[in-house]
Amino acid sequence: AQSVTQLDSHVSVSEGTPVLLRCNYSSSYSPSLFWYVQHPNKGLQLLLKYTSAATLVKGINGFEAEFKKSETSFHLTKPSAHMSDAAEYFCVVSEGKGGKLIFGQGTELSVKP
């Protein structure tokens, strides 16, 4: 069975400092992995995805994530946080093309001025 663990329920950073949101997965298949962001009172927006191509994936708004099979990790990073990055972030694994998504519990990112 597939699963996702987000290692931090809440992360707080200062504006301009790096962001690291940690995610570990468990999968029997070669997984597809995603990061979604949910701003307050908004829907889910796709940040980036890994689908067995390059292991370093670049997404929108300066975010990127690296797929590390040996560590079963897919951590999300950004070099410099912006106030507008404050939101809930979900790490997600897919059971296959167009298949069921398994969501992590989410990490709330706070950005201090």
Add this chain to the structure above:
Amino acid sequence: SAVISQKPSRDICQRGTSLTIQCQVDSQVTMMFWYRQQPGQSLTLIATANQGSEATYESGFVIDKFPISRPNLTFSTLTVSNMSPEDSSIYLCSVALGETQYFGPGTRLLVL
């Protein structure tokens, strides 16, 4: 990507009543999904809705409580039946385009 809209965006309902949520997408898609996000929680898949077949429900969700329609390739509805306060959640629909799912803005439901 896909542009997905949901109606209503939010509602406040009395217990024992039912609410039907609509999901419209701007292109034809085979697979549509319905999720529930309870307060402060992550998303849980309710069911998968493919056009021309019965919806497939996940463990813990039943058709009598969450009937789904999928009349064509751009539209689906989810009904939350005989509501109780525990049904207060955000309900989101999504569509699969290749390996990626795109989500609607969600319907915020409060049951009193």
